[in-house]
Amino acid sequence: EVQLVESGGGVRRPGGSLRLSCVASGFSFDDFGMSWVRQVPGKGLEWVSGINWNGDSTGYAGSVKGRFTISRDNAKNSLYLQMNSLRAEDTAMYYCTKELARWDYSNSPIDYWGQGTLVTVSS
Amino acid sequence: SNVLTQPPSVSVAPGKTARISCGGNNIGSNSVHWYQQKPGQAPILVISYKSDRPSGIPERFSGSNSGNTATLTISRVEAGDEADYYCQVWDGDHWVFGGGTKLTVL
Numbered sequence: 175e176v177q178l179v180e181s182g183g184g185v186r187r188p189g190g191s192l193r194l195s196c197v198a199s200g201f202s203f204d205d206f207g208m209s210w211v212r213q214v215p216g217k218g219l220e221w222v223s224g225i226n227w228n229g230d231s232t233g234y235a236g237s238v239k240g241r242f243t244i245s246r247d248n249a250k251n252s253l254y255l256q257m258n259s260l261r262a263e264d265t266a267m268y269y270c271t272k273e274l275a276r277w278d279y280s281n282s283p284i285d286y287w288g289q290g291t292l293v294t295v296s297s
Numbered sequence: 298s299n300v301l302t303q304p305p306s307v308s309v310a311p312g313k314t315a316r317i318s319c320g321g322n323n324i325g326s327n328s329v330h331w332y333q334q335k336p337g338q339a340p341i342l343v344i345s346y347k348s349d350r351p352s353g354i355p356e357r358f359s360g361s362n363s364g365n366t367a368t369l370t371i372s373r374v375e376a377g378d379e380a381d382y383y384c385q386v387w388d389g390d391h392w393v394f395g396g397g398t399k400l401t402v403l
Contacts, residue, residue: 219383221392235391269339280387283330287339
């Protein structure tokens with residue numbers, strides 16, 4: 175059974191930093207691209223960032239480029255999102271997601287989602 | 298940058314057919330994926346690559362895509378289909394989601 179378990183959410187002041195983690199199990203983690211998707215409570219979905227199977231290709235939404243960094247540790251079956259220079263508009267539930275097809279994060283839909291970790295940015 | 302436009306809400310009676318649109322510039326040339334999200338739950342994939350159904354998704358769910366509009370069609374709608382639905386496409390260097398459509402079963 176595929177499981178994606180996020181952690182690291184919390185409350186930060188604007189300008190602060192936070193690191194999200196996602197531990198994956200139930201599949202060959204190092205074969206698949208992964209992404210982070212966020213959702214403001216009661217609002218729609220926004221893709222944040224993606225990373226390919228070995229970490230040498232990454233992508234970001236324009237709203238987070240230059241502030242967020244995605245990474246992975248295949249030995250630990252883990253995905254990360256380093257969030258710097260946080261803004262109030264980054265407040266959202268952050269989901270760790272797995273791509274349907276192997277290797278990249280850009281060529282297939284999401285077939286598994288974690289339950290999310292909540293990030294709140296407020297002064 | 299591609300913008301995907303969905304109607305905020307669609308209402309349908311049980312047993313009838315619901316159609317949820319996703320408008321975008323030349324979206325017919327893209328692979329469109331559809332997700333269903335029920336309150337308090339993470340989304341699930343219901344249609345991929347325009348018309349493929351993942352295992353466990355009823356045949357009542359289907360997709361089409363042409364020109365500037367992609368459509369998710371749900372036949373013989375049931376109360377359990379009430380949810381938010383999102384379309385998704387790859388826009389060259391990033392993923393884009395539509396704004397979402399709330400399907401209400403009357």
